[in-house]
Amino acid sequence: MTNGAGMSVPEGRGCNISIEGLRKNLGGRPVLRDVNLNIPPGETIGIVGRSGCGKSVLLKHVIGLMWPDDGRVLIDGQDLGLMSQEELYRTRQRFGMLFQSSALFDSMSVAENVALSLVHNTELSASEVDSKVAECLGTVGLHGQEERMPSELSGGMKKRVGLARAVAMDPEIMLFDEPTTGLDPIMSAVIDEVISELVERLKTTAVVVTHDMRTVNSICHRVAFLHRGVIFAEGTPSEIMNSEDEVVAQFIAGRADGPIRPRL
Amino acid sequence: MKLRREPPPIRAVEYLGQKVVQFFIGIGQLVILVLEIISRLPRLLRRPRLLIEQMDLIGLRSLPLVIFASLFTGAVSAAQAGYQMQDYAPLSLIGAAIGKAVILELGPVLTALIVAGRVSTSIAAELGTMRVTEQIDAMETMAIDPIWFLAAPRFFAGLFMMPVLVLVSTVVAIFGGYIVSHFLIDISTATFFNGVKMLFAMYDVVINQTKALIFGGIVALSGIFFGYRTGGGAEGVGQATINAVVTAAVLILVFDYIIAEVML
Numbered sequence: 109m110t111n112g113a114g115m116s117v118p119e120g121r122g123c124n125i126s127i128e129g130l131r132k133n134l135g136g137r138p139v140l141r142d143v144n145l146n147i148p149p150g151e152t153i154g155i156v157g158r159s160g161c162g163k164s165v166l167l168k169h170v171i172g173l174m175w176p177d178d179g180r181v182l183i184d185g186q187d188l189g190l191m192s193q194e195e196l197y198r199t200r201q202r203f204g205m206l207f208q209s210s211a212l213f214d215s216m217s218v219a220e221n222v223a224l225s226l227v228h229n230t231e232l233s234a235s236e237v238d239s240k241v242a243e244c245l246g247t248v249g250l251h252g253q254e255e256r257m258p259s260e261l262s263g264g265m266k267k268r269v270g271l272a273r274a275v276a277m278d279p280e281i282m283l284f285d286e287p288t289t290g291l292d293p294i295m296s297a298v299i300d301e302v303i304s305e306l307v308e309r310l311k312t313t314a315v316v317v318t319h320d321m322r323t324v325n326s327i328c329h330r331v332a333f334l335h336r337g338v339i340f341a342e343g344t345p346s347e348i349m350n351s352e353d354e355v356v357a358q359f360i361a362g363r364a365d366g367p368i369r370p371r372l
Numbered sequence: 373m374k375l376r377r378e379p380p381p382i383r384a385v386e387y388l389g390q391k392v393v394q395f396f397i398g399i400g401q402l403v404i405l406v407l408e409i410i411s412r413l414p415r416l417l418r419r420p421r422l423l424i425e426q427m428d429l430i431g432l433r434s435l436p437l438v439i440f441a442s443l444f445t446g447a448v449s450a451a452q453a454g455y456q457m458q459d460y461a462p463l464s465l466i467g468a469a470i471g472k473a474v475i476l477e478l479g480p481v482l483t484a485l486i487v488a489g490r491v492s493t494s495i496a497a498e499l500g501t502m503r504v505t506e507q508i509d510a511m512e513t514m515a516i517d518p519i520w521f522l523a524a525p526r527f528f529a530g531l532f533m534m535p536v537l538v539l540v541s542t543v544v545a546i547f548g549g550y551i552v553s554h555f556l557i558d559i560s561t562a563t564f565f566n567g568v569k570m571l572f573a574m575y576d577v578v579i580n581q582t583k584a585l586i587f588g589g590i591v592a593l594s595g596i597f598f599g600y601r602t603g604g605g606a607e608g609v610g611q612a613t614i615n616a617v618v619t620a621a622v623l624i625l626v627f628d629y630i631i632a633e634v635m636l
Contacts (some may be wrong), residue, residue, distance in 0.1 A: 200515040211510035223515040
């Protein structure tokens, strides 16, 4: 199977995500102007772009946390915007999402965080839930941390608990919002490795929102560069890294001078 | 240094108009929230653990505060009544005056105001923090309905527990009045309770419990409504907490008057 960039991607059990003509204004300012993107099953795509360019807004549209002013998001051909609440929740059971802030439930222990979805969305017995929680925590290297509270964890550990929680339901689509932001380079590499392993093992479709090009290089099949509310460029990580387009090249090189004029 | 700019006079009408529109949008959102919460009741009753937890947090844990405050409310009522009546009416009527005032007015209103200070604020702060730290979004992505999981248990716990708290408060306040009447004003036990019985009517208890039920809904709903729509980080959570308790207090007094007009 090939992706939008003509690159071969592994056959996945994941879903096809199709974003068509997406527009979104926030506070009277257009954030997404006309986003079109097709993500075939099993592909890991990186969405990159400057801070505040709308990457996270785009990701939230993919799972129905935000609704477009115009355009649509299709999951395996089904329009999210036309689903009933029950259908939407059923579709969301196929997703796993890691938030930038990890978004762990701070009144619940690590085990309760990971178990929550299993307890409420499956018919698993208590012992089956416990063993699934232990398995998920083991996958992210946090075996034996079940009873700790989120406030007792470091940033890297929180991200890994967030990952364990995201994979608890064996999702077909995984969404990662800035998975390595705020982490030191070593912990970033660890998180990248864990994400790579999980995506490969579960054979999911994955969308990674980041501005960390190292993350993109290590886990993505394809990269889409979001700029001024549209997908400005897309291609394999090496194509984007070696792009001769001045805008893309300025972003990749991280230069202050160039066609992108940051407002101070 | 001037931190906030006042709206220029030419835009004052526009500003006022926006506030009016926002008010009516808020009313609409409140009505939708109430309907959504009510629609979750059957599911909540099928898995009552969430409701029982909140009944404990909102109801039982408010009990010591309510008992303490009610005891002194009754005591000060007796002291005031004794002082006011000493030259104009027989002191044997203190029991009657306290019984009537506590059952119809002081029990429900003071309990509701005290519980609003404890519960509306705590609900608004908890849900507000969950909103700004993306925990509610995380719940949505895990296909767990936050209205069912967070809002409905708090609303129905407030609705079910306030009548219990008001009943306890009423009994304790009358007891507090008796203590002062008996030991400081030198009224016999029989005289005091004969006075309470003299003006007692079962319909007064109906009014007492009707007020309690409505105030319970107001207290919980203010916390849920302002917590649920919090935005803007820590400042937003603080503002939501203030809005919740102020709105609850104002609505308690407004509905106290409406119920009195309708039922008396």
